[in-house]
Amino acid sequence: MVAVPDALAAQPAVRGGRIDIDRVSHQFDLADGPLQVLDDVSLQAEPGEFVALLGPSGCGKSTLLRLVAGLEPPTAGTLSHDGQPITRPDPSRIVVFQDPTLYPWRTVWDNVALGLQARGLLKTQRHRVDDALRLVGLNEFAKAFPHQLSGGMAQRVALARALVNDPSLLILDEPLGKLDSLTRITMQTELVDLWQRAGYTALLVTHDVEEALFMAQRVVVFSGRPAQIKAELINDLPYPRHRGDPRLVELRRQALALLGLDATW
Numbered sequence: 001m002v003a004v005p006d007a008l009a010a011q012p013a014v015r016g017g018r019i020d021i022d023r024v025s026h027q028f029d030l031a032d033g034p035l036q037v038l039d040d041v042s043l044q045a046e047p048g049e050f051v052a053l054l055g056p057s058g059c060g061k062s063t064l065l066r067l068v069a070g071l072e073p074p075t076a077g078t079l080s081h082d083g084q085p086i087t088r089p090d091p092s093r094i095v096v097f098q099d100p101t102l103y104p105w106r107t108v109w110d111n112v113a114l115g116l117q118a119r120g121l122l123k124t125q126r127h128r129v130d131d132a133l134r135l136v137g138l139n140e141f142a143k144a145f146p147h148q149l150s151g152g153m154a155q156r157v158a159l160a161r162a163l164v165n166d167p168s169l170l171i172l173d174e175p176l177g178k179l180d181s182l183t184r185i186t187m188q189t190e191l192v193d194l195w196q197r198a199g200y201t202a203l204l205v206t207h208d209v210e211e212a213l214f215m216a217q218r219v220v221v222f223s224g225r226p227a228q229i230k231a232e233l234i235n236d237l238p239y240p241r242h243r244g245d246p247r248l249v250e251l252r253r254q255a256l257a258l259l260g261l262d263a264t265w
């Protein structure tokens with residue numbers, strides 16, 4: 001588990017944003033006609049909640065995250081963040097993707113500092129970069145360059161680069177997808193720990209059923225494209241969770257059944 005600076009650990013438990021997705025549909029206009037991707041999706045995330053989205057490959061999960069991030073507008077329906085319509089990207093809503101996309105010519109510290117620098121806050125708030133690096137356990141690598149990091153470390157830098165903005169919504173699009181299974185398991189625990197301490201609302205897309213159930217309080221299962229919500233699984237198991245917990249095993253069976261798979265293997 002990563003060490004958390006006292007100042008961050010002392011922050012109030014919940015300061016996450018509320019997300020409202022109301023009757024959202026989306027289509028892409030391709031050369032050979034429209035491609036309907038989302039169909040009448042309504043979903044809320046409460047302040048500080050951890051929600052995971054599961055669904056068949058290509059159903060539209062990442063598209064939904066892009067709409068929540070404000071990277072593009074929906075074809076129909078509305079999205080809001082703390083009651084304000086989402087119309088553009090905002091530093092209060094940060095996306096962490098599968099690929100950390102660090103600038104290779106910048107040190108770890110300089111990569112994490114990017115968001116503050118872009119907003120003209122770096123001169124007065126340099127300590128936030130140090131705090132974010134401590135939060136992900138990489139303060140000793142501040143002067144390293146991306147090529148000197150392992151995949152897991154690079155993804156921790158991407159997380160620090162997100163957390164330095166103090167987001168009220170963290171959007172996680174398969175953030176652990178490229179990591180080896182041992183690093184992935186470690187980072188699942190670390191991500192839950194970070195979320196609990198920082199208090200942001202988390203929206204996670206993952207292909208990994210166990211990961212969704214281990215981390216999230218609610219797992220939303222989508223149909224194939226165009227994605228509609230099939231069901232929501234509530235996971236009120238307390239943290240820290242134990243991977244062998246029979247209740248997790250039962251939730252996994254339910255999730256797999258909703259995805260059209262059985263759990264006999």
Ligand SMILES: Nc1ncnc2c1ncn2[C@@H]1O[C@H](COP(=O)(O)OP(=O)(O)OP(=O)(O)O)[C@@H](O)[C@H]1O
Nearest residue numbers: 028035037055056057058059060061062063064225
């Ligand atoms: N910018 C775009 N232009 C056209 N089509 C797109 C665009 N972005 C996504 N699509 C298409 O929309 C569909 C949904 O893509 P999306 O990435 O949202 O699915 P996903 O559920 O996240 O998939 P996966 O689980 O495989 O990552 C796919 O058929 C994809 O090809």
